[in-house]
Amino acid sequence: MSQPVITLTLNPALDQTVTVPLLRTGAVNLASEVHVNAGGKGVNVASCLADWGVPVVASGLLGRDNTTPFEDLFADKGIRDAFIRVGGSTRTNIKLVDASTLDTTDINLPGIQPSTGALAKLQLLLDEHIEQNSLAVLAGSLPAGVDDGCWAQYARQLRQLGARVVLDTSGPALQQALAPDALPWLIKPNQHELEQYLGRALPDLTAIAAAARQLQQRGIAVVVVSLGSAGALLCCDQGCWLAEPLQLDKLKSTVGAGDALVAGLVAALHATAPGQTPVWPEVLRLGMAFAAAKLAHIGPHLPDTGEVARLRARIQVTPLTP
Numbered sequence: 001m002s003q004p005v006i007t008l009t010l011n012p013a014l015d016q017t018v019t020v021p022l023l024r025t026g027a028v029n030l031a032s033e034v035h036v037n038a039g040g041k042g043v044n045v046a047s048c049l050a051d052w053g054v055p056v057v058a059s060g061l062l063g064r065d066n067t068t069p070f071e072d073l074f075a076d077k078g079i080r081d082a083f084i085r086v087g088g089s090t091r092t093n094i095k096l097v098d099a100s101t102l103d104t105t106d107i108n109l110p111g112i113q114p115s116t117g118a119l120a121k122l123q124l125l126l127d128e129h130i131e132q133n134s135l136a137v138l139a140g141s142l143p144a145g146v147d148d149g150c151w152a153q154y155a156r157q158l159r160q161l162g163a164r165v166v167l168d169t170s171g172p173a174l175q176q177a178l179a180p181d182a183l184p185w186l187i188k189p190n191q192h193e194l195e196q197y198l199g200r201a202l203p204d205l206t207a208i209a210a211a212a213r214q215l216q217q218r219g220i221a222v223v224v225v226s227l228g229s230a231g232a233l234l235c236c237d238q239g240c241w242l243a244e245p246l247q248l249d250k251l252k253s254t255v256g257a258g259d260a261l262v263a264g265l266v267a268a269l270h271a272t273a274p275g276q277t278p279v280w281p282e283v284l285r286l287g288m289a290f291a292a293a294k295l296a297h298i299g300p301h302l303p304d305t306g307e308v309a310r311l312r313a314r315i316q317v318t319p320l321t322p
């Protein structure tokens with residue numbers, strides 16, 4: 001079997017998606033649908049990768065009082081469960097979907113404060129699982145009480161072990177992880193997260209692409225910026241490309257679309273033989289196909305691989321000139 005991808009989720013969540021026909025704040029809303037699924041950014045990435053047939057080890061911290069939905073997901077999809085159990089219950093995040101617009105209001109809880117022992121155990125686990133060139137996805141927020149430099153610390157360790165670090169986080173944790181000695185190999189901020197990191201607005205595509213190029217020139221091999229319904233762009237030393245999203249008529253939930261995008265990028269990189277240069281527009285195209293496929297589902301699930309491949313064939317990717 002090929003080398004597995006490892007995903008780390010320090011702050012997983014049970015996502016409770018509540019759909020209402022038309023959201024009215026400050027009023028009584030009757031739900032038309034309710035779903036609960038195991039989530040958190042790295043869990044979502046692992047789930048989409050497994051659906052595509054990529055071997056995955058999912059790790060991070062899981063509250064030992066409500067593990068069943070996570071364990072069921074891992075067992076159903078053949079994901080190796082390397083989560084460290086900590087005291088308490090994993091948080092529940094509420095995703096309120098207005099069916100009239102598909103706008104989602106997120107209410108995310110802080111999560112369990114882990115002990116330093118649990119974080120140290122995770123370091124030992126990385127030593128055990130990482131090989132030269134492994135893809136390691138560090139995704140999501142840090143739980144309450146964890147130092148903002150935590151992702152940076154794992155990124156440094158992973159770099160020393162020879163892994164390619166894929167980071168999807170925001171705020172101070174992103175700020176710290178972009179220190180020169182921690183620099184990830186690939187980052188995937190959305191537009192808002194990139195603006196927050198830079199402390200300025202990026203009013204148009206030219207400004208977003210220029211910001212992505214600057215980060216890439218600072219030493220991050222691949223910078224992907226997701227733009228919601230406007231698509232995504234990828235910049236690396238071979239160039240920049242923009243992918244346009246498909247017009248889809250069966251949108252169910254945008255929650256985790258960014259994670260599906262990350263999973264698609266990682267799946268394409270995983271399929272590239274060691275020493276070979278990835279075909280970057282194709283890497284972006286598969287990421288976009290995963291995101292489009294996920295939008296038709298609540299929860300981190302992809303349809304069969306044939307359907308994802310059909311979506312991939314419809315995605316337009318165009319080079320962006322500086």
Ligand SMILES: Nc1ncnc2c1ncn2[C@@H]1O[C@H](COP(=O)(O)OP(=O)(O)OP(=O)(O)O)[C@@H](O)[C@H]1O
Pocket residue numbers: 189190191226227228229230231232245246254255256257258259260261288291292295
């Ligand atoms: N409304 C939409 N219509 C079409 N495609 C969409 C829509 N929303 C998201 N996408 C697709 O999903 C990708 C990722 O979405 P987005 O930029 O919202 O990620 P994100 O903010 O990281 O999301 P999350 O944190 O919920 O995972 C986009 O690049 C796009 O391809």
Ligand SMILES: O=P(O)(O)OC[C@@]1(O)O[C@H](CO)[C@@H](O)[C@@H]1O
Pocket residue numbers: 011013014015039040041044093106108139140141142255256257258259
């Ligand atoms: O608190 P974080 O880690 O930033 O975000 C957590 C979260 O919103 O991200 C996923 C969607 O991307 C959800 O499964 C989960 O609830």
